[in-house]
Amino acid sequence: MIEISNLRKQYSNDFRLEVDELNINDGERVAIVGPNGSGKSTLLRILAGTIAPDSGGVKINGESVFLPQNPYCFQGSVLRNVRIGLNGSAKGRDSREAALEALKRVELEKYSGKKASGLSGGEAQRMTLARMLVKKHECLLLDEPLAAVDIEFCRKLENLLLDFCVGNGCTMLISTHLPVQAVSLSTKIIIMNNGRIEEFGNTLDVIKHPNTKWGKMFLEQWRID
């Protein structure tokens, strides 16, 4: 369960995040959409605890993991990078096997011994996804995790994320600019604009019947039937 109440964060003179109330139940998958600079990343960062809000409360039940928009690739091999995601929960051979298994899921097992710095942008993103999925978490916070991945792998990784969430019963918040991704991955959707939540509800309900003028305008750009 994720609970947000009276959240405020002033980022610059012309941007302020304001979320009065938001509750997300366990096991729900929520897509966060909106134009650039609407506050999607800021909201996810606050939920992840990497930035502190000016005021208001955030509560997440269980262990969460956050994948930022530009995740850091650690020096050394791809395998080492994925093992770092275990955060000491497995050691030695167990750690190696878990990391190789995670790499297999994103089809990067043949690169396990390769230097992470030698990966392409899309491959690096798949590696960081493997690093996140190497361990079970109750809540996934993903900031445009598939932005650099090609269409073919995008579909595969969306299915992987779905399976991971359904299989482990975990909650997921994912920000994206891709309408198809938002619809296929989420049970609920948040549409953000200028630091505020314009729309929040079941994905198909919101898409078919947006409540606000701005939400309607935004969704018209998507052209989803």
Place this chain on the structure above:
Amino acid sequence: MRSNIIMIVYIKQAFSLLFGGDRELWQIIGVTVRMSLLSTLISCLIGLPLGVAAGRANFRGKGLFIRVTNTLMGLPPVVAGLFVFMLLSRSGPFGSLKLLFSVTAMVIAQVILITPIITGLSVSISSSKAVRLKETAAGLGIGSFRQVLLLLSECRVQLISVALTGFGRAVSEVGAVQLVGGNIQFKTRVMTTAIMLETSKGNFEFAVALGIILLLLAFIFNSVAYIMQEKFNDRNQ
């Protein structure tokens, strides 16, 4: 032409000094290496984690911390030497330890001089990587202490250069070690203080030969560090 000949004579003298079984010279080299390595090691143990932790963290007074560190990077050696001298002199607070005019006193003065350099450079090196690393690591649930260890590991190639800078300062320092070491023969005499002494005696050949040996020493340590950096670079790329 004449200056070339003089240089060759000096280099010849340097090597004949090195391999001529001069006991005092080897003792001076020994004290220099021991003092420089020990003070660099202690400064690295303090300065590297401190600098990397400060580079990673956002805390109140970080700007002040950086300004003070940067100011201390330019601390005049004689001032540091004077400070340690006053602390260790018989009437000073640590006079009873009887450390004045010992290699330990010289190491203390060097640590005071080198630690701010190592800390300041570590802050600026780690800051460039810290933001993204911190966000990624915190997102994976990695705690602050392990984040600092990861950042140290990520910056290790550049931090070797930082340690080398510290060693360079230690090995070439003269003012502070002269003050607190006293340049005592067979005890606290190091290369730089020996060069000063020989120059004041008008023994230029010997002084230049010592200088050449000092440079040779620095070259050896730099080469070892260079090989280490290359090895780390190969591993990373």
